[in-house]
Amino acid sequence: MAIRYLEQLLASFIGTAAFGVLFQVPRQTLVQCGLAGMAGWLLNYALMRLSVDLAIATWASAFLVALLAHGMAIRFKVPVTVFIVSGIIPLVPGGMAYDAMRKAVQNDYEAAVQLAAKAFMLSGAIAVGLVFSEVVQQIARSARARQNG
Amino acid sequence: MQHSTEVSGAVAQVCLLAGKIMLENGGETYRVEDTMARIAASFGIQSSHSFVTPTGILFSIEGAEPATRLVRISQRSTDLSKVALVNEISRRIGQGEMTVTEAYGQLAAASRAKPVYSVHWQVAAAAIASGCFLLMYQGRLADVPAAVVAGGTGYYVAATVGRLLSIKFFAELLASFVIGLLSFLSVRSGFGRDLDLIMIGSVMPLVPGLLITNAVRDLMAGHLVSGISKGAEALLTAFAIGAGVALVLTLN
Numbered sequence: 001m002a003i004r005y006l007e008q009l010l011a012s013f014i015g016t017a018a019f020g021v022l023f024q025v026p027r028q029t030l031v032q033c034g035l036a037g038m039a040g041w042l043l044n045y046a047l048m049r050l051s052v053d054l055a056i057a058t059w060a061s062a063f064l065v066a067l068l069a070h071g072m073a074i075r076f077k078v079p080v081t082v083f084i085v086s087g088i089i090p091l092v093p094g095g096m097a098y099d100a101m102r103k104a105v106q107n108d109y110e111a112a113v114q115l116a117a118k119a120f121m122l123s124g125a126i127a128v129g130l131v132f133s134e135v136v137q138q139i140a141r142s143a144r145a146r147q148n149g
Numbered sequence: 150m151q152h153s154t155e156v157s158g159a160v161a162q163v164c165l166l167a168g169k170i171m172l173e174n175g176g177e178t179y180r181v182e183d184t185m186a187r188i189a190a191s192f193g194i195q196s197s198h199s200f201v202t203p204t205g206i207l208f209s210i211e212g213a214e215p216a217t218r219l220v221r222i223s224q225r226s227t228d229l230s231k232v233a234l235v236n237e238i239s240r241r242i243g244q245g246e247m248t249v250t251e252a253y254g255q256l257a258a259a260s261r262a263k264p265v266y267s268v269h270w271q272v273a274a275a276a277i278a279s280g281c282f283l284l285m286y287q288g289r290l291a292d293v294p295a296a297v298v299a300g301g302t303g304y305y306v307a308a309t310v311g312r313l314l315s316i317k318f319f320a321e322l323l324a325s326f327v328i329g330l331l332s333f334l335s336v337r338s339g340f341g342r343d344l345d346l347i348m349i350g351s352v353m354p355l356v357p358g359l360l361i362t363n364a365v366r367d368l369m370a371g372h373l374v375s376g377i378s379k380g381a382e383a384l385l386t387a388f389a390i391g392a393g394v395a396l397v398l399t400l401n
């Protein structure tokens with residue numbers, strides 16, 4: 001169990017940092033990108049193990065990634081996209097989209113449509129997670145502005 | 150500050166160069182517009198308008214000396230370091246540390262800057278990422294080498310073909326076909342075991358993650374034209390990847 005988590009921890013950290021290289025993120029943010037991806041994936045993995053619905057788990061993880069990304073973007077003075085793009089990569093439902101494609105090739109259109117709809121739902125969950133974090137940021141910003149002003 | 154038509158023309162040029170670099174390297178539409186408006190404002194031009202789409206930027210300055218410029222974006226890639234660099238330059242311009250000419254020079258240098266990681270590093274990163282994603286999709290440790298080989302080769306194919314041909318989706322199609330073929334052969338020869346997981350892990354580096362994220366963020370910010378066209382690009386890329394994999398699956 002602990003080994004399983006450790007394996008996932010390492011795989012998501014290294015995998016996300018490698019994606020950072022593909023996206024040409026600034027060198028000094030590579031580790032932080034890996035951490036964002038690791039945090040998101042770990043939450044997703046833990047929630048999946050607790051048999052939480054996958055869409056909700058994805059939403060929560062994307063929300064966490066975006067919150068972390070906003071914090072790090074302010075801290076390191078780098079556009080927030082750098083961290084968000086790398087961080088949500090582990091959450092992208094690549095496996096499900098692939099399964100949908102495979103079923104379509106095997107002429108099993110019913111299963112293909114089901115899987116594709118699910119993959120679409122998960123992408124939507126990522127999007128909504130990002131929107132939620134944006135909303136939180138805006139509320140925090142306007143609250144701070146009111147305090148100062 | 151006295152404005153002549155020349156000055157507003159020069160400012161417009163600086164703004165457009167900044168916007169062009171950002172857009173070509175994977176910046177979001179709202180960030181491009183925001184940056185251009187900020188740069189214009191820090192050079193004393195309070196009222197400017199911009200229309201940014203993934204294929205071109207239209208920028209105009211209002212007032213006594215109006216100026217309008219258009220720039221076409223023909224090639225787009227992902228280099229977030231450059232986006233960060235332009236962000237940094239625009240921040241310094243905002244602090245009043247630069248003249249218009251200096252700003253233009255710095256931006257021109259930024260646009261010529263070499264990528265932080267060379268193609269070799271990227272291929273290595275793609276190979277490593279493939280192995281890691283195989284594990285994250287609950288694959289076996291024994292399948293990691295097959296995914297590393299297939300993923301690295303696939304990314305190399307995509308990068309090379311993408312550079313040689315200007316047909317965008319063909320590179321992804323060919324790369325995912327190569328990945329599928331390599332995975333298929335590795336399973337046939339007993340080098341790998343789980344064909345599905347090896348293929349999923351290896352195509353992950355080709356997945357248009359940046360496009361999807363930016364499409365969503367653009368739509369959220371109300372940039373409907375950009376959001377939808379980026380979404381369409383992402384969808385077509387995903388479709389090309391799927392078609393390449395599907396070709397191999399029909400062999401099975």
